[in-house]
Amino acid sequence: MSRPVAGPDCCGGLGNIDFRQVARWEQRTRKLSGALGSPHVACYALGGVILLLNALRSHWFTQAMRNQPRMDSLDTPTAYQAGLVLLGAGSLLVLSSFAALGFTGTFLGDYFGILKEARVTKFPFNVLDNPMYWGSTANYLGWAVMHASPAGLLLTGVVALVYKAATLYEEPFTAEIYRQKAAQARKHR
Secondary structure, eight states: OOOOTTHHHHHOOOOHHHHHHHHHHHHHHHHHOOOHSSSSHHHHHHHHHHHHHHHHHHHHHOOOOOOOOOGGOOOOOHHHHHHHHHHHHHHHHHHHHHHHHHHHHHHGGGGTTTTOOOOOOOOOTTTTTSSHHHHHHHHHHHHHHHHHOOOHHHHHHHHHHHHHHHHHHHHHHHHHHHHHHHHHHHHTT
16 A cells, blocks of 8 residues: 555545546536547546546555454454445445446536436435445445455545545535526426
8 A cells, every 4th residue: 555556546535536626627628528529438538547546446455455464353254244245235236326327427427518317316326325435335345344354444434434525525516417407408498
């Protein structure tokens, strides 16, 4: 974890805040869309970068756990099975969120002007707000429990805090753009 690349993003999502800033800059200026020829191509490019950095974050998360002592109280078959359940539940939330939102809905397409017909409210969004974030957090928690890792538990806490901070920016933005879209639709009737 001493490598500079791993520092900020290893802890679970500071990149999400940075990418939201990039996306807001795109929303104001449309420079990425202009440079890459379309909002869709720009969104896919940013989404690709986010995916690559998420893979890097997961790698450094795993390395941090492997390089730290194990917690005896978590080093049990029951805890391991609980970790598997968390991993399964988290994966269900992440994958079903992605299926409901699609690539551009998952990777900040709303900032590029790529909107769904209406805000998504079907599963898993009808069960939990921000299921992708909480599913990802459950994945990290499950992985930490399976590895009996106190370092993993601590990093999972950081993941949860950063995702919570991201929702403070994302929730009002999403509500506002869909409010504006509905107002435009009413105006054009």
